[in-house]
Amino acid sequence: MSTSVTITDSTLRIEPRCLDRFWSLTSAMEFPLSHVRGATYDPGASREFKGVRNPGLAVPGYKWSGTFIREGERSFWNVTGHGPTVVIELADEEFARLYLSVDEPRALVDAINAVVGGV
Amino acid sequence: MGRTRSFVESEVVAAARRAFLATGYEGTSVDDLVTATGLHRGSLYGAFGSKRGLFVAALRQALGDASLQRPGPAAGGCALDDESLDLVLVALLELAPRDAEVRSLVAGCLAPLTTADHQGDSGGSAGGTAAGPAAGTAAGTAAGKGASGGTDTSPSRTAAQLLGARLLTRAHLPHLAEPTTSTTPETTTEEAAR
Numbered sequence: 184m185s186t187s188v189t190i191t192d193s194t195l196r197i198e199p200r201c202l203d204r205f206w207s208l209t210s211a212m213e214f215p216l217s218h219v220r221g222a223t224y225d226p227g228a229s230r231e232f233k234g235v236r237n238p239g240l241a242v243p244g245y246k247w248s249g250t251f252i253r254e255g256e257r258s259f260w261n262v263t264g265h266g267p268t269v270v271i272e273l274a275d276e277e278f279a280r281l282y283l284s285v286d287e288p289r290a291l292v293d294a295i296n297a298v299v300g301g302v
Numbered sequence: 303m304g305r306t307r308s309f310v311e312s313e314v315v316a317a318a319r320r321a322f323l324a325t326g327y328e329g330t331s332v333d334d335l336v337t338a339t340g341l342h343r344g345s346l347y348g349a350f351g352s353k354r355g356l357f358v359a360a361l362r363q364a365l366g367d368a369s370l371q372r373p374g375p376a377a378g379g380c381a382l383d384d385e386s387l388d389l390v391l392v393a394l395l396e397l398a399p400r401d402a403e404v405r406s407l408v409a410g411c412l413a414p415l416t417t418a419d420h421q422g423d424s425g426g427s428a429g430g431t432a433a434g435p436a437a438g439t440a441a442g443t444a445a446g447k448g449a450s451g452g453t454d455t456s457p458s459r460t461a462a463q464l465l466g467a468r469l470l471t472r473a474h475l476p477h478l479a480e481p482t483t484s485t486t487p488e489t490t491t492e493e494a495a496r
Contacts, residue, residue, distance in 0.1 A: 220352065272347045272348070
């Protein structure tokens with residue numbers, strides 16, 4: 184899938200893969216785990232309005248890669264299709280949340296929630 | 303930043319609680335929660351962090367309501383109503399095996415009720431039957447608190463009976479749950495549930 188997510192002792196590292204680095208204008212991002220509020224497996228997320236693309240790529244119905252702004256909130260998207268999307272909620276970061284297509288969404292969600300604990 | 307909140311959190315949590323009761327944790331999608339609560343997806347995430355965060359809030363609400371109603375150990379029972387017990391069952395089945403906070407919440411609810419009317423009632427072997435991970439934890443906590451300090455597992459039977467009876471009643475098999483109304487039956491209902 185289009186994003187690699189790595190959990191270290193203190194950070195969450197997000198790396199778009201291959202051409203997605205180009206589309207999203209992002210090679211990698213790292214967030215302190217203390218700024219991660221939780222993760223959710225949410226296949227329906229990509230069907231909603233994503234906001235205004237700024238900057239990034241949007242191929243309606245297929246691919247969203249980059250920064251989107253909706254109602255004043257900035258979100259980072261790297262999602263392909265309507266499949267295994269994970270939503271990661273952040274606090275005190277440039278992005279309110281991340282929408283990512285990943286290989287094993289349920290395992291990733293459990294792993295993130297296990298280390299960040301309560302909301 | 304986003305919009306200011308314009309919803310009553312307790313009402314949103316209550317609506318989510320009903321959705322989780324109807325379709326379970328994994329069976330309830332974020333789309334379902336958006337429909338049930340009437341909030342936007344972004345507002346739900348902003349307020350609760352994740353679907354798990356919303357479930358934990360719902361569980362805390364259910365257990366909080368129960369603790370307000372709990373008559374105390376002397377009354378010999380727990381005041382968890384059927385809906386709260388159902389949510390505890392969902393938590394035990396789906397989240398407790400892999401979520402320490404949910405496990406701890408459920409254990410915190412079950413521990414006081416299990417010590418209610420079986421303290422000092424010895425019997426059985428340590429690590430005996432239990433309805434689930436949380437019941438086992440609750441039993442361990444109760445045994446740790448016990449005045450006798452022995453390996454009293456009867457509290458775990460009490461928790462198991464309560465949960466097993468509710469499980470059977472929910473499955474439209476209330477007649478199998480009948481023995482739980484008598485005191486300390488030899489056959490536990492969670493065994494019958496298997």
